[in-house]
Amino acid sequence: MQHFFLPKRAVFILVFNLEQALEDLNLQVEKLKQWLYTVKAHSTVFDAIVFIVGTHLDSVKDHEGFLDRVTTCFRDSLYNEFCGILAINPKYEVPLFPVENSRPIDVDGVLLRQTIKREAKERPCLKQKQPVWYLRLLEIITNWKNRQMEAWYIKKDELVIEAAKSDFTDEDVDNFLRFCHMSGELIYRYDDVVMKDYIILDPQYLLDIMTDLLKFPPLSERTRVGAEKWQTLVTDGVASVELLTEIIDNTDEMVTVVTRFLEAYNMLLPIRPANESHFSSCIVPSHLPDKNPDECWDGAPDDEVFFFDFGYVPSDVIFHRLLARCWYHHPDEALRNKLYRRCGTFRFKDIPVFFMLRLLTNTRDQQLIKLVVQSSDEKRFRCVTQVLQWVIAELQDIRAKDFPNLPFNVGPACTICSDAHGKVKVLKLCSDEEDFPTANSPVIKFLEDGRYHEVRLVPRVNVLCGSKNRRTSLTSSTESSVPPVSSTRNRPGTVQVHEGSRDVSIIQAGDNATINVPYPRE
Template sequence: MKYEVRQLLNFFNKSGDIIYNELDEVLQNYAVCYPQVLIDILTLLVNVPEPHKRNRAVSDLWQRLQETGIVDSRLMEHICQDKRIWRVYPLVIKYLVGTQLMFPLTITNQVDQVGTFCLPCRLPKIYLEQFEFNYSEHISDVFYFDFGEVLQEFIFLRLLAKCCQEKEFDWVKIYYNCAQFRASETCLFQINSKTISSGSVLLYDRNLIKLLVSKEIPSQSVNILQKLHTFIEEIILQTFNQDYFHDQHVCGPVCEICSSLNGTMCLVNLASLSNDVSALKEYRVDQYHTVYREGKFRFTCSRPIT
């Protein structure tokens, strides 16, 4: 019977009558029967009302959301009360968290979802020059995720949510376009969204997510890269139309030799790197590049320079 019910829910999800996600362990237990209500709530959160339109009882919570991107559960309760769905407001929060549209910061009551949450699309932006590691000698490795002409913005915001919910990571600073996390007591890493202009109307801009790992424990670089790659694969599978990602995105370091020959930034694609990175000593990525993993990550390029 359970299988038949899920078939029915998937059918109505495809028709647009409801919202149902069978692939997610949390969301597969819920179905949104009135999608417009959820859309109205999201629209309200993203487009914070002007001060004169805010209820005085929660005006300070609206202001906090506008300035910091932090949503208080009391504000969600108030919004759901206005929408006459007060009884299910904890489920609304769970759904938004399950889709990585929000992620929890502090929760004091798991049942009623009492606490504070971050709404990534409302986070303030920062100039990347002000945020990157202060000196280049502090950086061990730099990797890129290249999505080609597909905008990386919404992938990046969901990636923030997944990193913040990962038990092995502790967030240090978070902005709309950049964030720093601690993978261990001595290892920091940073991610930011980056676009390289093609400089031509005939070519598309390249949309990237940049990963910088500090040098204190260089052996962690590939582990962090693989963890983020897994997160991005999950985000694409769960959230986006697969037709937009018919060509698998590329992730890896820049090869200076190939870049100089091709006149553009070329990446050594590590997307298919062995999962057992602890045992990796040598790995042939393609006909030119070999990756070595003996402590610090490194690679070689045998492409002839003509």
């Protein structure tokens, strides 16, 4: 859920426990990298800055050479890759601020606070001057909230009418809302056809609803009337309208607004009868049942296999959004029982071809989504690129809305170069920066890691590795040539939106990592 609420322009504080780094420094660095890539993928401008804070300093000071080892590791492993967004500690000249919360006055904590204030003031976005009449629009919103019982959202046309009484134009209101959205004060999705008519004034309220929906309450807290509905969500990943009403605990209009927002973010997928606008239940992709991957349809030896490689950025949020979009655009009730939390099978709407998406978490630095497209005969093979390009287009749309700097590569795998530790060698056909090859480029050539590769797109997809020519299929009949894929997920940390703290996001990236930044004495 953190991608829903991370502001576009902010000072981020990434917190970890130095005691845990003492036990396994490499693991903590890998966790920090995941969060750094996530922040970088989410930011639309280069105004974001990240402070890495290590807590429990006194617990590790007595370990000779440990802090030197940490600072050297951070300088070598993190700064080279993220120098554009990392804040530097002027005392140690590294992107790390060690602090000790148990001290009445922590000198390092005071330095951290002073550095945050200085860096924030130097951000280009905070130097931009805004019209003073923005304060009047803020006052209008505040007065409106005071008059309403449940003022966590407002319709845009209602705000426009209120603002017009003070001679503000539609353009004035739109510019003001965009500024507030970028700074994290509210949520205004002007780029979404569903959400552009609503303004979320209290993001924390929406976060609480999403938390209630995505985290099951203890059995003792479920009402007997609602127990069966909760169990349906637990076992089938389907939430009824009655359950949504119970969670939101409000009017039908509130349920409609919340559902539309969650649907726009692909967190809910309403099940609507044919030719009807209303719905009685919703698919919750993140709560779909688990399925043994070996029991999922995974194609045949002649089918085509491609991988979407997102590097360090956790791919499960992308996968669930793709899963929801695939079902929305290509619904087939006969395949409803083929939707699972980590894989889904679909029939392409316009052509008689099946395809499968599967979530793979091979290593911490390689988050993958696997696409298998049915191509057992020449007629079906002509549709492979059509399916692949459609999935890429949906991914690019998700990226444009919420992950503007999300890195990814798309292509077949070379089974010879894939290593024994689960790392798949993806041969890049296209990426976030490169378009899909045209018909005039049927052969893509690579020279990576000292080995020559060719990917031929016609008449079928073939990978040439050195002097060996291999098909791309990585299905059950050829799985022995592919390194084993781990299904373990370990996504660190949590994100909360706090009232009055929208410009500083504190991210907890490890267990028992807390932070208390004291005010310096005047």
